[in-house]
Amino acid sequence: xxxxxxxxxxxxxxxxxxxxxxxxxxxxxxxxxxxxxxxxxxxxxxxxxxxxxxxxxxxxxxxxxxxxxxxxxxxxxxxxxxxxxxxxxxxxxxxxxxxxxxxxxxxxxxxxxxxxxxxxxxxxxxxxxxxxxxxxxxxxxxxxxxxxxxxxxxxxxxxxxxxxxxxxxxxxxxxxxxxxxxxxxxxxxxxxxxxxxxxxxxxxxx
Numbered sequence: 182x183x184x185x186x187x188x189x190x191x192x193x194x195x196x197x198x199x200x201x202x203x204x205x206x207x208x209x210x211x212x213x214x215x216x217x218x219x220x221x222x223x224x225x226x227x228x229x230x231x232x233x234x235x236x237x238x239x240x241x242x243x244x245x246x247x248x249x250x251x252x253x254x255x256x257x258x259x260x261x262x263x264x265x266x267x268x269x270x271x272x273x274x275x276x277x278x279x280x281x282x283x284x285x286x287x288x289x290x291x292x293x294x295x296x297x298x299x300x301x302x303x304x305x306x307x308x309x310x311x312x313x314x315x316x317x318x319x320x321x322x323x324x325x326x327x328x329x330x331x332x333x334x335x336x337x338x339x340x341x342x343x344x345x346x347x348x349x350x351x352x353x354x355x356x357x358x359x360x361x362x363x364x365x366x367x368x369x370x371x372x373x374x375x376x377x378x379x380x381x382x383x384x385x386x387x
Contacts (some may be wrong), residue, residue, distance in 0.1 A: 204345065219247075228240070244301070266356070310340055
């Protein structure tokens with residue numbers, strides 16, 4: 182079983198903001214940093230243009246094409262971490278979660294569905310400031326290589342105000358709640374490929 186550290190909530194300077202729009206970001210670490218060698222093999226990846234719909238503007242991004250036992254194990258681990266995270270919500274965090282996802286009442290959550298992509302971004306890959314679709318409740322991004330700073334989060338009222346920049350350290354990851362204010366972007370500027378495990382976490386009702 183792949184071991185992950187207990188997530189630590191990042192103390193963000195957001196000022197007065199409604200809980201519906203708050204950023205909630207956690208840091209975690211991969212405790213076993215042995216990454217499969219074939220993740221670094223360019224032949225293992227397929228262009229986003231051919232493996233994903235509506236990705237024609239992302240020619241510098243590709244995805245691992247084949248099945249991976251490591252990805253399956255990692256997804257199970259991040260799945261468990263996500264469930265434990267929600268179980269511990271209280272106070273303003275619980276209020277923000279409930280305001281964004283009011284149908285997730287105690288006793289109605291039947292489980293968590295998680296899907297992980299191994300993503301290879303080349304220098305020049307960009308995604309402008311955006312919110313994820315409302316099917317995504319949480320997202321997790323784990324650095325599989327030593328990278329420069331990655332995803333950046335911005336104030337939803339002032340898109341030029343930086344809230345948080347994700348570290349690029351190998352084995353370091355972030356989880357963020359997809360609230361109505363979780364504006365973020367990515368601009369890859371590094372000579373070596375940026376390799377990450379990116380997990381979308383979705384909840385369903387019984």
